[in-house]
Amino acid sequence: MINVIGFVLLLVVGYLFGKYFEKRHYKSIIKREEQFNQLPAIATKYPPQDQVYQQQLVSGGVVIASDYFKSFVAGLINVFGGRVTPFESMLDRGRREAILRMKQNAQAHNANYVFNVKLETSRIATGRLGAIEVLAYGTAMIPAINPISAEQDQPSATPGA
Amino acid sequence: MLISNLEILPNHRIVRHLGLVQGSSVRSKHVGRDIMASLKNIFGGELLGYTELLQESREEATERLLAQAQKIGANAVLNVRYSTSSIAAGAAEIFVYGTAVEIVADD
Numbered sequence: 001m002i003n004v005i006g007f008v009l010l011l012v013v014g015y016l017f018g019k020y021f022e023k024r025h026y027k028s029i030i031k032r033e034e035q036f037n038q039l040p041a042i043a044t045k046y047p048p049q050d051q052v053y054q055q056q057l058v059s060g061g062v063v064i065a066s067d068y069f070k071s072f073v074a075g076l077i078n079v080f081g082g083r084v085t086p087f088e089s090m091l092d093r094g095r096r097e098a099i100l101r102m103k104q105n106a107q108a109h110n111a112n113y114v115f116n117v118k119l120e121t122s123r124i125a126t127g128r129l130g131a132i133e134v135l136a137y138g139t140a141m142i143p144a145i146n147p148i149s150a151e152q153d154q155p156s157a158t159p160g161a
Numbered sequence: 162m163l164i165s166n167l168e169i170l171p172n173h174r175i176v177r178h179l180g181l182v183q184g185s186s187v188r189s190k191h192v193g194r195d196i197m198a199s200l201k202n203i204f205g206g207e208l209l210g211y212t213e214l215l216q217e218s219r220e221e222a223t224e225r226l227l228a229q230a231q232k233i234g235a236n237a238v239l240n241v242r243y244s245t246s247s248i249a250a251g252a253a254e255i256f257v258y259g260t261a262v263e264i265v266a267d268d
């Protein structure tokens with residue numbers, strides 16, 4: 001009996017908190033995505049030739065855990081098959097957040113674009129339940145004001161700094 | 162040392178290819194963090210401790226990559242790729258690799 005109560009309690013707590021955190025996260029993602037509209041992340045590997053750019057590797061990463069309710073529903077869906085929507089939104093959040101953090105790093109370097117953006121997802125095992133890690137990285141193209149002086153003081157490579 | 166995940170550097174010439182260089186780092190957090198993380202698994206949301214951990218690992222792996230590149234006389238590493246794999250509960254490996262080259266600026 002106590003087991004059942006504990007289980008239901010975990011489900012309810014997971015549902016309420018999980019939903020609240022997700023809503024809040026999406027709100028902040030949408031807000032920041034608008035802010036970073038001026039800094040496009042592009043998946044092409046050929047750099048722009050319109051002016052002289054310095055290159056700098058930038059990255060952004062995030063680890064997101066699923067909540068108890070999501071894990072339970074995903075387990076249920078697993079029995080019948082079909083779209084595992086609870087995890088889809090979690091992955092979407094992770095990817096968008098990682099891209100935003102990468103752009104934030106790029107902006108700190110006064111970059112115009114981020115080229116050759118790569119996204120990578122991996123499962124981080126935390127005991128029984130799951131969490132995912134998303135990493136976004138790319139090359140920030142920083143316009144060099146003076147090409148000669150830019151050549152002399154190459155940026156020290158600190159990706160993700 | 163220039164590090165980039167592009168294959169082309171505008172206004173530069175690659176004068177020498179020095180082969181593949183790599184760096185890796187396996188890290189784990191202390192048990193307290195793991196317990197906090199499993200609690201967080203009830204509520205959902207970001208695991209800040211792990212985000213930090215992986216960030217540190219990535220920096221360390223990149224440093225090792227750069228050290229290796231420096232040793233063989235490169236001044237740039239191009240086409241850099243990252244990969245993460247979870248090895249055991251609470252430990253993750255970050256692997257970074259790229260091509261070490263020697264570049265000179267075009268006049």
